Amino acid sequence: MFSEDTILLFYEITDVIIAGLSTGSVYALMAVGMTLVYGVTKAFNFAYGDFFNMGGYFAWILIVGLGLEFGGYPVILLIVMPLLFAVGYGLEKLLVAPLRKRKDWENKVMMMTLGLALFLTSLYMVVFGVRMKSLPPILEGTLEVGQLVFSYQDIMIFVMSISGILIFAWMLNNTRIGMAVRAVAQNPVGATIVGIPKERIFATTFAISTVMVGFGGILLSQKWFINPNSGGIIMVKAWVVTALGGMGSIRGGLYAAFIIGMLEAFVGWMFGMSYGIIALFVLLLATLVLRPQGLRGKGE
Amino acid sequence: MLSVNKLNAYYGEAQVLHNVSVSVDRGQVVVMLGPNGHGKSTLLKAICGLAESVDGEISYQGQPIDHLSTDKLVNMGVAYIAENRELFPYMTVQDNLKLGAYVKAARPHEKKNMAQVFSLFPRLKERRTQLASTMSGGEAKMLAVARGLMSNADFLCIDEPSLGLQPSLRMELFSTIKEINSQGKTILLVEQNIPHIADLADKVYVMEEGRISFEGNSKEALGDKHLKEIFLGM
Amino acid sequence: MKKILRFSTIWLFLGVFLFSPTVMAADTIPVGVPIPMTGWAAGSGADYFKGIKMAIDEINESGGLLGKQLEIIRFDSKGFEPEVVMQAADYLCGQKNVASVHAGWAGWGQDVRAYGKYDAPFFADDGSQAAVDIFKEDPAKYYNIYQTTDVGVEQAKSMFRALMALPYEYPNKKVVIINTDDSWGLEVGDTLEKSFKANGWKVSKRETVPYGINEWGVILSQIRRIKPALIHVEIPSGQENITFIQQFLKKPSNAIISLGWGITPREVVDALGESADGIVGEMPSGLPGPKAPNEKAQAWVDKFVGLYEHQVPAGAWIAYTAVKAWAHAVTQVGDAYDFKAVNAYIKENGYEGELGRIKWDQDNVLRAQSGAPVVHYQVQGGELQPIFTDPPLTPYQGSQFLTPPWIK
């Protein structure tokens, strides 16, 4: 009843949607940490993308550098994520906290992190070399449904990033620390009044976001490889997603991530890949002109 | 219980408090009267470690508490209930109260206090699952006070709770405060003026231009003509 | 007033710092190497430097040039921003007064202008027609500019010849071409498109992509529908090629895959290993290896592998050869700073390299020639194996083309 071409076209569109979804999930993972930090501490982190790579490099050091075979990725995550947390916490205390007392500190933080980004990127090059590094895939093989192909790797990435975000959201809503974080985001003064140590929450939030993005780094580096230069573009992607969703709004960030994922997939499919970025900024500009607060204003 | 000695506070360049000395004894309700913007709130903020630059001595239960951060103070049992509520708008009443009991000292008593608060403010019990941002002014005030109580504090600094409430609600609020006090909490209350102050206050201070211009018990306060006209609303 | 004094002192320090003439040890000959050490091109830069370093070390070990040791002076040409390219030229030639300059990618035309102001021989691997066009504007002025590889157009033609010469029966005449949106990618892409059309092929899809694409799902699904007999990807960077291949192999279609220059960055074979078997690509001005055509070349390959513990990447050998060619000219002329003579000699005689004599043409471009051929490779057993050299397009001795394992 359908000509073969129509069926193939149908499969193709499905492929595009799948591509959109998987990119979307990745963007979601990238964006969630950034929107959290902005929502809670109002600090904007330009070195975000380099923390993404940091996750990748830590994993690389363990797997390739030290040749750790035992336990595979679960163990790697178990080791790396606390490490990232420590790094994030330390950096916040050392670099961001001192600025917070100053006048128009938001801008000062932006510049400081811009410098940090420059520093980390070039440091990676010096330490790990200019060539990209690769990690072994989490899962091999593919799952074929008719014409459609799902690689277990992609499924894994999708599942893990989504569940990562869900766990994170659950913690935010149901743990004491999570509530404290939300409290600070919604009303810093109120938070101090009830005796929440704001500085510690700021640092913790920063650390959590580092863990989130580093987790993303590990997850994707085994598909995309670790490229010392990629920090900048990753940061911009995360930035666009967060802004589109409304900085500080996690749900908004999720929506935006999938919208952008789909947009890129379909624009790439219809007009060619090089139009992706232009379409992205057109969409962003349009959204911001209509809704200066992004899709979902104010953090919930 | 609390004694403030020769306290100076500055806002940027300007000095807001000029060596203010206040003392509150356990179980008392102390009322601090005075016109708007004469430093009453700054005093409370200073006590609760929220003011910008302060010098002078503040001691709570004998030990100095100036330069202590707010969360430590809350842990010691000093609660601050802000003039403009400072609630968490996108959280339910219940979560607001839960966060009221954030500090270690309060956690064990969360259940008990929650029950107590609900018995004090039945209206909050009805609104339990409602977002704080959707509450009326009066309810929000109650929530603010209730949240303060949740921290299991012995000493409450309440900043103009009755501001912008209609008379009936005001009276209700003051009686609630009295009730709280009767449950053994010490209260330092800042107001612009209070009717029937005798029923409420054990001690009255008046602050004008950052200085204490009057100190005495409510009888003396009622005795003082000048006060009567301006602050006691009669 | 005090402030202003403090101010001007800082300033004077700076001034002194800057124009303090750099003292050059009289017994060394400085050689400029403007190659990216940071930024997106640092990877390829590293490969060129390996060759240059090897050559200069050899010369120094064998007693130096005219009895003087060579001294490498590096300059980080970052991302080839105009003022950086200009700055490199003025620093190396103007300030450090180097006797020659050896680069890899160098600015696709900007470099010709920058170094044309001086006379020291300048060797670059722009591989772009734009650079040659600038040269043609004023060959007399730019006489010291040498291109060490043929332009993209010619390389593309060679790729086409090789692809057509493969001992393989294409099931149809549909091709998909994917290339980057920079000058190299477009030059090659356009040329290939023309050549394919001219030979009765259908270019079913021509995709121009920016760098940094790692998700190929969309294009691949289109490819699955098109069912081309041939896919050419021209992206001069490792990452994109690897992700493309990996995602292609998830559900391969019956197509020959040609990565063009993109097969030469080492990480491609390193990361893909045996799974890359069957992929073809090219290396301009290359020295066939691991099994070289003659002992001299073999010795060179072995030495390189011994030094750097991997097979020869694009650019390394020709960068080496360029240094040697210059050094040879200098020894013939007898003075490293008689630029006129040195340039004249290089242009006149070229150089007798591992694969025979190489000569630059009237545009100072080292066209593909037997002495510095375009080498076409296929990945076999997880390593690049030469299958053709061009021109003239000849199957490489003892080589054989293997039908890619994914083709059924």
Place this chain on the structure above:
Amino acid sequence: MRLKHMIAIIGVCYGIMAVLPIFVGDIRFVMNIMIMCLIWAVVASCWDLMMGFAGIFSFGQVAFFVMGAYCSGILAIEHSVPPVLAILMAGLFTAVMGVLVGLPCLKLAGPYIALVTFGVHMALQPVLRGKIGIAIGSGGSVGLLTIPPVSIFGHAFSSANMVPTFYLTLLLSLSCVLVIMFTIKSYWGVAFLALKDSQDFAMSLGISAFKYKLMVFALTSFLTGIIGAYYGHFYGVLSYRMLDLDLFSILMVMMLVGGLGHFPGSVFGAFLVVAGSELMAPLGAYRAVTMGALVVILVLALPNGVMGLFIGRRKRLSAG
């Protein structure tokens, strides 16, 4: 800072610049550095006027610079407009672009402005490289390689004859910087400071934030466009690679070294950083590392940059 201090510092900077060629006129390399100093000084000052004084966190400065450069280059090559005229037209063009970018921005909050303006920066590269660019004559990915030098009364100012070109650059740079200085000292400058301290208060004084911020977009992008155009004509070549993050960060460093919101600082900062980064050239790959570390340290330790050393403590309190 008072006007006479500004004039003094600018005077010293440019004065010393003006005499240096007597010693180094024959060293191209140094002359080049000095010309770069002069060019970047203007861009950094414009950016400072935008961020430090108007308090608009715009990331579009490099984009405007490139727009100006390309606009003038294209006019000169494609339509053989005499360079001087082309430069002016480029300036006006970028000014218009500035306003167009500014309009949507001014409704937005800090990081959003940064993002939109940076979005312009990011999107400009594919545009210049892509079909659109080629259509308007941007030379696509090859860039512009044949931009004619500025010539006044038949006298060409190019990198061929450094000294006169240097003095032309000095003149241009100085006049741009003076324009900025007088803007800051004019009623505008006061208005900006007021706006920065308290939006509402300024409004109550009848200062329209929107109007002034739009003006500053126009002015800074105009000057940036002019100097960008001049850059193109001086080097004779342009490539979209200027839009990579390297230049962007270096400019940021210049501003920080000089001290954000402490005008002539950025001029001095530009001179220091350009010279410094050239001195760091032997560091190779470590140069970028140092640069990055420098920014972090500067923001933390020297909130008002070099200018912080010149201004008194009270001032620093209020500014830092």
